[in-house]
Amino acid sequence: MILKRLKDNVAQENWFAVTVEIIVVVLGIFLGMQVTEWNEERKERNDEAIYMERLVVDLEAHIRQMEFRKNYFEIVIADAELALKHYNNPKDSDISPMRLVSALYNSSSIYPFNAYNYTYDELMTTGKINLLRDLEMRGLLAEFFFNNDQLYFVWNINPENEHRDWVRTIVPQDIKQRILTDCELSDNGIYLFMKRNCEAKLAQDAAKKIVKRWLSDKKSGDLLNRHLSRLNNAYNVFIGNTADTNELIAKLRNRERQQ
Numbered sequence: 431m432i433l434k435r436l437k438d439n440v441a442q443e444n445w446f447a448v449t450v451e452i453i454v455v456v457l458g459i460f461l462g463m464q465v466t467e468w469n470e471e472r473k474e475r476n477d478e479a480i481y482m483e484r485l486v487v488d489l490e491a492h493i494r495q496m497e498f499r500k501n502y503f504e505i506v507i508a509d510a511e512l513a514l515k516h517y518n519n520p521k522d523s524d525i526s527p528m529r530l531v532s533a534l535y536n537s538s539s540i541y542p543f544n545a546y547n548y549t550y551d552e553l554m555t556t557g558k559i560n561l562l563r564d565l566e567m568r569g570l571l572a573e574f575f576f577n578n579d580q581l582y583f584v585w586n587i588n589p590e591n592e593h594r595d596w597v598r599t600i601v602p603q604d605i606k607q608r609i610l611t612d613c614e615l616s617d618n619g620i621y622l623f624m625k626r627n628c629e630a631k632l633a634q635d636a637a638k639k640i641v642k643r644w645l646s647d648k649k650s651g652d653l654l655n656r657h658l659s660r661l662n663n664a665y666n667v668f669i670g671n672t673a674d675t676n677e678l679i680a681k682l683r684n685r686e687r688q689q
Contacts (some may be wrong), residue, residue, distance in 0.1 A: 478561045481680050484499035485571070489679050492546040496672060498622070502541045503665060507626040510537035510658045515624040517644075517651045529629040534644065535601055535609045537654065538594040541622055550575050555682075564685055574678055577671065593657035596650065600643050605632060 512533045516523040525533075550571060553559040562568050598606065613628035644650050 452575065460574045474561055477558070478563065479686065481549060481561060483551060483559070486679055486682050486686075488546040488549050489675050489682075493672065493679075495543050495546070495634055496668060496675075499541050499543060500665075500668060500672075501662065502539075502622060502624050503668075504635075505626055506537060507538055507658070507661050507665060508626070509533035510654060510661060512657060513537050514651070514654050517654065520645060526629065527634060527641050528632045529578050529627075531601065531605065531632060532609050532613055532628050532630045533638050534597055534640075535606065536613055536624060537627065537657070538597040539624070540594070541615075545577065545578060547575050567681065567685060570678060574674055574681075577674070579599055590662070591657060593653040595648075597644075600640055602640075605636060605640070608632060 460473075509532075512525065513530060516525050516530055523530075553561070559568060562571075601609075609630040609632075612630040613625050615623040615625070
């Protein structure tokens with residue numbers, strides 16, 4: 431219709447009408463492009479808000495699982511320190527064989543966890559990380575999840591570590607099971623809890639036999655000492671990570687409110 435009018439006006443040399451028709455066409459194209467751009471930008475802002483909320487959900491889940499592991503590993507570290515203290519001064523120790531074997535076994539326990547980086551990985555693999563307009567926020571996220579990889583490496587202590595292998599070699603299976611039964615609790619199989627100062631109900635003679643074998647091997651103290659050092663390092667990394675996570679959650683929430 432517009433093209434027909436334009437053709438007729440050109441034929442009639444009605445240049446004013448031609449000009450108006452051209453302006454209408456150009457303006458229509460411009461407005462159409464502008465509406466498309468506005469709709470696309472609105473969609474991107476909506477997607478940005480959704481991804482930021484998902485990032486917060488992941489980070490909060492990360493905090494929850496780490497908090498359970500914090501309590502667990504505090505007890506693991508305490509039991510490792512107790513066992514090492516006895517190893518260094520067995521004659522001055524008043525720890526019962528049952529308590530010592532329980533502490534020794536618990537000191538070799540691990541509580542692995544998975545990374546809650548699902549949303550961030552999706553943003554990176556799909557290229558949608560550019561939806562986050564705040565360059566500083568993108569930098570903070572990149573740094574946080576890079577450091578998290580280091581945390582998982584340290585905190586998810588290698589189940590093949592020598593101290594763990596040695597302890598679980600000298601502790602018979604039935605005693606392992608008794609210690610697990612008496613010293614660990616499970617919340618519907620989701621979270622583990624370890625009892626503080628746990629003394630499993632072990633036969634005294636069996637416990638004494640394990641203690642004697644452990645003390646008689648010169649490598650026991652070195653393995654436990656290295657293991658304890660690794661545990662303390664992991665715990666320090668965790669404390670810093672927890673603070674970083676809470677700070678990042680606060681910044682994401684603040685960014686959401688500013689949108």
